[in-house]
Amino acid sequence: MSGGLDVAVLTAWLGRVAVRYAAEQGYLCDLDAAIGDGDHGANLARGFTAVVAKLGQPASPAALFKSVGMTLIGTVGGASGPLYGTLFIDMGKAAGESTTLDAASWAKVLAAGLAGVAARGKAQPGDKTMIDALTPAVQALQGETDLTAALTASAAAAVHGAEATKKLIAHKGRASYLGERAIGHQDPGATSLAMLLQGLASEAG
Numbered sequence: 001m002s003g004g005l006d007v008a009v010l011t012a013w014l015g016r017v018a019v020r021y022a023a024e025q026g027y028l029c030d031l032d033a034a035i036g037d038g039d040h041g042a043n044l045a046r047g048f049t050a051v052v053a054k055l056g057q058p059a060s061p062a063a064l065f066k067s068v069g070m071t072l073i074g075t076v077g078g079a080s081g082p083l084y085g086t087l088f089i090d091m092g093k094a095a096g097e098s099t100t101l102d103a104a105s106w107a108k109v110l111a112a113g114l115a116g117v118a119a120r121g122k123a124q125p126g127d128k129t130m131i132d133a134l135t136p137a138v139q140a141l142q143g144e145t146d147l148t149a150a151l152t153a154s155a156a157a158a159v160h161g162a163e164a165t166k167k168l169i170a171h172k173g174r175a176s177y178l179g180e181r182a183i184g185h186q187d188p189g190a191t192s193l194a195m196l197l198q199g200l201a202s203e204a205g
């Protein structure tokens with residue numbers, strides 16, 4: 001593994017994620033159509049295309065995360081824009097002056113993003129949201145000093161968390177109106193969050 005998560009690696013990650021969301025936008029929209037309004041994949045594909053177009057050459061991981069967050073808030077509609085935007089903006093605040101994030105600092109940064117999303121969305125684990133992928137992803141980073149192992153474990157935990165949302169009733173958003181009819185459907189936000197972290201593991205793992 002390289003020396004850690006620097007601007008070059010993080011920029012490459014965002015490009016990879018933009019390609020993945022574009023490729024999977026039909027799948028993510030189908031997940032959303034089952035329990036929501038069916039726009040999640042299109043929103044994220046549009047948002048990350050804009051992220052890549054507007055990113056430029058940020059001076060630090062903190063500046064990069066802030067730019068991503070602002071772009072997502074401005075371009076992704078619905079509930080996901082503010083939530084994904086908050087994730088990145090709060091990650092940027094936690095990244096501080098660092099030029100390169102190691103496993104420990106990435107754990108701190110992602111935990112700050114989780115805290116921001118939870119506060120913004122007033123959601124907790126078990127509510128059938130992106131929190132259900134993000135929480136185990138953060139937990140998997142704890143105590144892991146090898147960046148490759150950390151990112152791989154974190155992405156796997158996120159995927160598992162997203163799959164586990166199938167058995168949950170939703171407590172947030174439109175899906176909450178469905179009651180038990182939401183059971184059996186995987187949450188689109190948890191799914192896209194897992195894709196985000198899979199992309200980082202692929203890029204830097």
Ligand SMILES: [Mg+2]
Pocket residue numbers: 032036037038039040078
């Ligand atoms: Mg939607």
